[in-house]
Amino acid sequence: MSVDSEAVRLRSEADEPGWEVDPDDEWGVAVITTVGRQLKLRREAAGLRAGDFGRAVGYGEDMVYKIEAGKRIPRQEFLTAADEVLGAGGLLAAAWEDVKKVRYPKKVRELAKLEGQAVEIGVYECNSVHGLLQTPDHARALFEAAQPPYPQDDVERMVAARMARQSIFEADSPPSVHFVLEEAPPRRPVGGTMVWRQQLEHLLEVGRLRNVTLQVMPTHSDAHPGVDGKIELLKFPDGTAVGRSDGAFNGRPITDPKRLRILELRYGTIRAQALSPRESLAFVEQLLGET
Incomplete structure (x- = not known):
């Protein structure tokens, strides 16, 4: 799978403030952790390192790791891009339906x-x-x-x-x-x-x-x-x-x-x-x- 190697400005936490997971929100933590785990498994199955995958979807490596670890709530555009890059057939993009329900405080x-x-x-x-x-x-x-x-x-x-x-x-x-x-x-x-x-x-x-x-x-x-x-x-x-x-x-x-x-x-x-x-x-x- 090819990865765009052009020098682009990758999104960081400074670009997307306010998307941390509330540790006291058990349901929210469960949803974001599950989505992150599925993302990591598909990335590894595709043979992509976090940095290469991040560049393909326009995100910094650190943001990729945090999303995969369930510490950051992914935006809809991230899941859509990840679905396309990893060939998930719409499964990752569809995860937004669950993510959007927990993106705000309980x-x-x-x-x-x-x-x-x-x-x-x-x-x-x-x-x-x-x-x-x-x-x-x-x-x-x-x-x-x-x-x-x-x-x-x-x-x-x-x-x-x-x-x-x-x-x-x-x-x-x-x-x-x-x-x-x-x-x-x-x-x-x-x-x-x-x-x-x-x-x-x-x-x-x-x-x-x-x-x-x-x-x-x-x-x-x-x-x-x-x-x-x-x-x-x-x-x-x-x-x-x-x-x-x-x-x-x-x-x-x-x-x-x-x-x-x-x-x-x-x-x-x-x-x-x-x-x-x-x-x-x-x-x-x-x-x-x-x-």
Whole structure:
């Protein structure tokens, strides 16, 4: 098997930050270890050294070893190229279906799974633009502002995970999603003027989707049931639901019908006090025009 010997810049960890395996994620470790082992066996069966194979797929030798050892999560393009170079007949490329399920932290995957199963999502957010509404640059700026600071690799992984959750908007049967945001977060120029403008434009874009309702709670409004913090409500096709509130039930997820009714009452009151969807989009448009 021939290997391209041209001098090319091979990808390293600096080019693909945030793709480390979480050692506490047992399922993720098992999947990535299995894929790495299969990759190594096929490479050795093809008589290719790690360095030669790496050059053929555009990756550095060290990255190849780490992927084979189950210490790095392979990207889809890596698996596709590896499949072609090793003549795997699509088996390595198909491994992406399993890999993509574990590429994000366990807690994020669990949240994304719930959001993907829901037929209705209701969110009140008081301190920031909700993750389902954030642009990549806005999310990155928020993560980079944390103290103590996250390692840059972790920042990129968290940004990618947050963006992946937004795939619910592209589903064949997307859930009905309702957001209520306090006025202050959209006014905060997170990431600078350009990132701020892009975030406001994105709010308008998502807020105009047929399955999305966006409302803004004016700062001058009277006290409401959300002053204690964030509220989330997810309802599923079988009639069950799960909710969480920073200001009730110790902030833990709840499924008890009586407690869920309390959150629904609070959320309904918040919606009634917020600006209407039309007024809210007009507010964002006005704010965009002032930036």
